[in-house]
Amino acid sequence: MKKLLIIVLLATLANAKSKVNINPPHISQAKIQEYMRKINALRSVSQDCGKFGIKKATHPLKWNYNLYKAAYEHSRDMAMNSMLEHYGSNTKYDLTGKIYGSSDQFLRARANGYANNNYVGENILYGNYHFSTNEVMESFIQHDEHCPNMMNPRFQDVGVAYYYNPKTGNEFWTVILGVHHVKRYKY
Numbered sequence: 152m153k154k155l156l157i158i159v160l161l162a163t164l165a166n167a168k169s170k171v172n173i174n175p176p177h178i179s180q181a182k183i184q185e186y187m188r189k190i191n192a193l194r195s196v197s198q199d200c201g202k203f204g205i206k207k208a209t210h211p212l213k214w215n216y217n218l219y220k221a222a223y224e225h226s227r228d229m230a231m232n233s234m235l236e237h238y239g240s241n242t243k244y245d246l247t248g249k250i251y252g253s254s255d256q257f258l259r260a261r262a263n264g265y266a267n268n269n270y271v272g273e274n275i276l277y278g279n280y281h282f283s284t285n286e287v288m289e290s291f292i293q294h295d296e297h298c299p300n301m302m303n304p305r306f307q308d309v310g311v312a313y314y315y316n317p318k319t320g321n322e323f324w325t326v327i328l329g330v331h332h333v334k335r336y337k338y
Contacts, residue, residue: 173246173263175223175312183214186311189288190301198302201295206302212328217264218310221247222325225259225275226314229323233316235277260329265308267331272300274326282313287324306330 191211200206228244229235239245239254247254247262254262256273265271274297276282276290291297300306306328313324 173220173224175220178219178312185284186288186309187212187214189284190309190311193288193292193301198292198298200298200302203295203299206299207304209302209304212306212309215265215308215310215329218260218308218327218329219312220310221256221259221263221265222310222327223312223314224263225254225256225273225327226312226323226325229275229277229325230314230316230319230321233319233321235275235323237273237275256327260327265329265331268329269332270305271327271329272303272306273328274300274324276324277321279320279322281315281322282324287313287326291326300326300328303328 194209194211196208198206224246225239228240228242228246231244232240232242234240237255239248239259241248241253243249245254247259250262251258256271257268260268260271274291274294276287282290288301291301307330309326309328311324311326313322315322
């Protein structure tokens with residue numbers, strides 16, 4: 152019993168340490184619905200993903216706040232460091248990197264509370280003007296490398312965020328898609 156209590160305590164401490172303390176701006180239900188309508192409309196029909204071929208229509212995704220937090224963290228990190236990269240900057244804006252020593256979409260998702268995942272995808276975009284939701288999602292669906300993520304039937308959840316850096320005039324977008332894999336035990 153003592154061993155079990157110690158293991159539970161250690162697991163709780165490890166879990167607490169792996170949470171990033173970031174408070175992204177409030178996102179309205181209207182904005183979430185706008186993102187979800189566009190993403191799920193694209194997923195509802197077959198798409199030509201270029202060199203990856205035709206991807207069949209698939210089920211709709213659900214909004215996930217933890218993936219939104221991870222997407223916001225990465226958009227902010229990229230904007231503040233003027234970089235477009237799937238790995239974190241390893242600067243003060245790379246909050247997940249401070250915990251794990253480096254960061255990528257898997258670690259960012261986990262650090263922001265999307266635990267028990269082993270399948271996460273990420274699409275990123277930047278530009279020097281304000282993108283509409285339609286422009287961003289259409290850009291992803293028309294890009295050979297991003298389209299398969301958007302159409303992947305394994306994904307169940309999504310978070311979308313952008314960050315505008317007024318000093319550079321650039322806006323950075325991140326879409327993180329994921330699925331929880333929960334182990335089922337037979338008793």
